[in-house]
Amino acid sequence: MSPIIQGLITIVIGVGGCVGYFYLANLVLDKVIFPARGANIGRNINRANQIRPWLFLFPAMFALGLYLMYPVIGSFVRSLYDRAGTDFVGLGNYARLAQNPDFRQAFLNNILWALVVPAATTFMGLLIAQLTDRLRWGAFAKSLIFMPMAISFVGASLIWKFVYAQDPDIGIINAIRAAFGATEGLDPLQIPFWNNFLLMAILIWIQTGFSMVILSAALRGIPEETIEAAIIDGANPFQVFFKIKVPQIMGTIVVVWTTVTILVLKVFDIVYTMTGGNYGTEILPSFMMDFMFRDDGQATAVAFVIMLVVLPVMIWNIAQARKEMR
Amino acid sequence: MDNIAGQKSSLSIVTNIAVFVIVLAWLIPTVGLFVSSFRDRDQISASGWWVAPFSVELTYRTRADATPTRDGDAYVIEGNIFESAEVREVFSSGAATIAGFGLSAREPDGIAPGTETVDRDGGTLTVFEDGSYIYRTLEDPGASGPRVYFSAMTPPEFTLDNYRTVLTADNMDRAFINTLTVTIPATVIPILIAAFAAYALAWMEFPGRGLLIATVVGLLVVPLQLALVPLLNLHNQIGIGQSFVGIWLAHTGFGLPLAIYLLRNYMVGLPRDIIESAKVDGATDFQIFTKIILPLSFPALASFAIFQFLWTWNDLLVAKVFLPSTGDSQVMTVKIADDLLGSRGGDWGILATAAFVSIAVPLVVFFSMQRFLVRGLLAGSVK
Numbered sequence: 001m002s003p004i005i006q007g008l009i010t011i012v013i014g015v016g017g018c019v020g021y022f023y024l025a026n027l028v029l030d031k032v033i034f035p036a037r038g039a040n041i042g043r044n045i046n047r048a049n050q051i052r053p054w055l056f057l058f059p060a061m062f063a064l065g066l067y068l069m070y071p072v073i074g075s076f077v078r079s080l081y082d083r084a085g086t087d088f089v090g091l092g093n094y095a096r097l098a099q100n101p102d103f104r105q106a107f108l109n110n111i112l113w114a115l116v117v118p119a120a121t122t123f124m125g126l127l128i129a130q131l132t133d134r135l136r137w138g139a140f141a142k143s144l145i146f147m148p149m150a151i152s153f154v155g156a157s158l159i160w161k162f163v164y165a166q167d168p169d170i171g172i173i174n175a176i177r178a179a180f181g182a183t184e185g186l187d188p189l190q191i192p193f194w195n196n197f198l199l200m201a202i203l204i205w206i207q208t209g210f211s212m213v214i215l216s217a218a219l220r221g222i223p224e225e226t227i228e229a230a231i232i233d234g235a236n237p238f239q240v241f242f243k244i245k246v247p248q249i250m251g252t253i254v255v256v257w258t259t260v261t262i263l264v265l266k267v268f269d270i271v272y273t274m275t276g277g278n279y280g281t282e283i284l285p286s287f288m289m290d291f292m293f294r295d296d297g298q299a300t301a302v303a304f305v306i307m308l309v310v311l312p313v314m315i316w317n318i319a320q321a322r323k324e325m326r
Numbered sequence: 327m328d329n330i331a332g333q334k335s336s337l338s339i340v341t342n343i344a345v346f347v348i349v350l351a352w353l354i355p356t357v358g359l360f361v362s363s364f365r366d367r368d369q370i371s372a373s374g375w376w377v378a379p380f381s382v383e384l385t386y387r388t389r390a391d392a393t394p395t396r397d398g399d400a401y402v403i404e405g406n407i408f409e410s411a412e413v414r415e416v417f418s419s420g421a422a423t424i425a426g427f428g429l430s431a432r433e434p435d436g437i438a439p440g441t442e443t444v445d446r447d448g449g450t451l452t453v454f455e456d457g458s459y460i461y462r463t464l465e466d467p468g469a470s471g472p473r474v475y476f477s478a479m480t481p482p483e484f485t486l487d488n489y490r491t492v493l494t495a496d497n498m499d500r501a502f503i504n505t506l507t508v509t510i511p512a513t514v515i516p517i518l519i520a521a522f523a524a525y526a527l528a529w530m531e532f533p534g535r536g537l538l539i540a541t542v543v544g545l546l547v548v549p550l551q552l553a554l555v556p557l558l559n560l561h562n563q564i565g566i567g568q569s570f571v572g573i574w575l576a577h578t579g580f581g582l583p584l585a586i587y588l589l590r591n592y593m594v595g596l597p598r599d600i601i602e603s604a605k606v607d608g609a610t611d612f613q614i615f616t617k618i619i620l621p622l623s624f625p626a627l628a629s630f631a632i633f634q635f636l637w638t639w640n641d642l643l644v645a646k647v648f649l650p651s652t653g654d655s656q657v658m659t660v661k662i663a664d665d666l667l668g669s670r671g672g673d674w675g676i677l678a679t680a681a682f683v684s685i686a687v688p689l690v691v692f693f694s695m696q697r698f699l700v701r702g703l704l705a706g707s708v709k
């Protein structure tokens with residue numbers, strides 16, 4: 001069966017199934033289990049209304065439970081078993097990881113990513129949001145900077161392969177070096193340590209648009225009186241920006257920062273496409289893919305380490321959400 | 327606030343220039359890819375894309391194949407090298423100049439135009455700047471004429487050949503369709519499931535609601551990597567294995583937290599009056615949801631749909647794990663990352679074109695629906 005037809009059938013079955021489920025479940029609840037008639041009509045309606053939320057929630061809860069909550073436990077349990085999944089090895093996989101120099105390298109690189117990328121993204125986003133705020137062509141400029149958001153990490157990596165290429169007739173960096181008299185082409189992706197930053201630049205390039213859009217909206221939301229008052233008091237534009245605007249949007253800056261941090265800890269495409277983890281650029285997600293399909297025990301152990309790194313952000317996020325709901 | 331006294335106009339010039347420079351820096355990589363995808367393979371390796379509109383010096387191989395004439399004992403071939411059969415097409419558009427010529431592939435342009443050179447058989451060859459040549463030999467040159475190498479400034483050439491190769495020869499058309507097949511069900515199905523759940527979380531009273539919302543927020547952050555091994559094993563056990571059904575389910579599950587979160591945030595902001603007066607008029611929850619909430623939530627639904635579309639279209643990780651790695655079911659990202667980068671690693675034109683084919687659809691979606699995308703982003707993170 002051709003995949004397109006299969007896809008169309010899936011859409012029909014999926015959508016029809018969902019609509020059918022919601023509609024029929026409601027119908028059964030109201031007409032059969034707790035009919036709104038007869039002696040207990042009042043109690044029946046109340047009971048039906050108590051159950052209905054769970055009818056609405058059930059498919060989502062089922063999918064979330066199966067696809068996101070079960071794996072957290074499943075992965076942890078799997079990481080306690082050996083490669084074949086038959087022998088219990090306790091924390092053996094983690095111990096092996098800790099002794100693996102590649103893992104340590106990946107871990108340190110990941111920390112570096114998690115520090116540099118969110119900081120640079122937020123800073124660039126804030127800078128551009130502020131610069132374009134009063135510009136007549138600001139909206140146009142922003143939409144161009146926002147554009148990489150639509151590009152896949154793989155596509156973006158290819159785009160930047162052209163920038164970093166060793167051949168000065170392809171890579172613009174080496175072309176500039178050649179123009180300044182460098183005779184030997186150099187592969188920027190093989191410079192130890194700094195190549196990590198060149199890879200980070202790709203993610204910063206993609207994500208700056210995201211932080212720019214959000215911070216730009218936050219800047220617009222600042223009450224104008226505060227800015228006017230500061231200007232009348234003689235504040236220069238820099239003081240207005242750093243002492244009046246930035247403190248007022250601090251909450252949004254933190255949200256952007258954490259959102260990008262979470263993203264950074266998951267991205268494996270860039271490293272995988274650009275260097276394959278060679279030349280000391282390995283990070284945890286790409287390191288995990290080295291084990292995927294080969295040693296599930298170690299792969300899940302790496303995944304669980306990623307989870308542990310993300311955990312503080314998750315807890316902070318939940319606390320934040322609870323605060324907002326009150 | 328432009329009218330406030332104290333705004334400095336010199337600062338605005340600096341701002342304009344700074345923004346211009348930043349936009350340029352942001353655009354250059356993509357423009358490079360776009361330009362390269364239309365360039366001829368030889369031209370790509372001969373000059374940078376930033377000089378694509380100018381002529382490049384390229385080396386050619388051809389034969390002095392004009393008809394020989396007799397001059398006493400000798401044979402003489404006279405003609406124009408640009409009109410020889412092997413290179414005629416390249417130079418059909420206009421005149422070029424010879425930068426150098428030669429007789430062997432080792433030194434294809436070592437001899438300056440206008441200089442006479444002697445070949446192995448004792449014949450003499452002179453190629454002039456305008457391409458005209460004279461070859462004089464004592465032996466019969468035969469029908470095909472002697473080999474000549476030359477380098478010449480070649481006019482820029484933009485072709486669709488790369489696109490033709492990528493879309494026909496490299497199985498990329500198949501990958502394109504596969505991507506589409508993965509993307510559409512994986513976008514449509516979670517929306518529906520999430521909309522009902524979001525409504526329940528936003529407008530229905532029941533114990534444990536706060537806890538559920540907190541759970542959804544927590545699940546937003548769970549790294550995908552955790553899900554890969556257990557779910558693949560699960561899929562294998564229940565017989566789905568690595569297949570489109572598996573990847574649809576996976577994308578649905580992974581997309582749900584964001585969908586519920588975005589939609590709930592939006593639905594909570596809908597005016598309470600409308601919903602309550604509908605309830606007073608006797609509407610059931612199901613009716614309120616389908617007749618009032620869904621139509622009013624259209625912007626949020628659209629923005630999640632765009633997110634999920636971009637995310638599933640651009641995804642590499644989930645496709646690598648949940649789809650078989652054979653050519654028939656590769657999506658474009660996998661095709662590029664695992665296949666083309668390996669087999670076509672040096673063919674920059676093909677790589678650029680493949681990348682551009684894969685990002686074209688998201689770019690169209692992005693530019694036509696930017697409004698919704700921005701609104702969705704803001705609903706998700708700014709209060």
